[in-house]
Amino acid sequence: MQLPRLTGSILSGLHCFLIAADQMSFTRAAEILCLTQSAVSHKIKNLEEALGVTLFIRQPRRLSLTDDGKRLKEVVAQNFGDLANELRELRTQELCGDLNISVPPTFAQRWLLPRLKRFIDKYPSLRIHLRTRNELVDFQTESFDCAIYFGNGKHSGLHVVKLMDESMMPVCSHDYAKRHHLYGNPANLTACMLLHDAAPWAKAGRNDEWQYWAQQNGVLLPDGTGCTFDRADLSLQAAERGIGVAMGRASFIAEQLESGRLVAPFTLSVPSPLTYYLVCRKEMATSPRIKAFIDWLEEMKKVS
Incomplete structure (x- = not known):
């Protein structure tokens, strides 16, 4: 038997032959393949002509394999089975294994963690390893697959995907706002305790968020007063407890405002x-695990 070049037609015919040989019926093969019985018969005939051999002995209400048919069935079954296993293994590898992620602490607690179960439910074979930090990752020496940064997006030599914008506004407890007559009076911040995230982003100063907000709104801030925290969620918790006024990011404070x-x-x-x-590293940009995580983040952004 001389095997011709494996065109799409030949491969389709081999698949059809394997089903028919398993079922020993063109009719049942047609049902499995969602084809007509005549279409199956035509595919088998074309395959036989292409191979130059007879594969089936056709008798009234009965099929049997020729010796060549038996040989071909054994080879095709083994190789199609190996191919199916490889494809299954490739797909499994895409969505399993370890995914090591670096995330800013408050983003992890206030935005990512409340949604993370949906990602785990969607990809149960992925093992998520979440580490929180404000510092940038050294992808040359550290074993992170990807990181979420709050910054300007300028990271030479790395693959960068913008996730979402942010906005900011001062927040406090209702009682604190009433006591300091803050409603509609930003000038009264001069008499307030300001609560600072000391590291809102990499290499930031402790007053950077407040000063930026004040400059944008023409508000005078008190000099040198306030409490600093190394995580934004701590400053927000302090604001909830009436200690002072924190700079809130919209992504973090929606639930508390509501x-x-x-x-x-x-x-x-x-x-x-x-x-x-x-x-992430440029060579990891096509990683199925990272792509799945990015696609999920985009999905969560739309439903948030």
């Missing part, structure tokens, strides 16, 4: 100069 645990005493929200990005 529940009334925090209030925005004046409608002076400003777009943040920085944005959330996912960053």
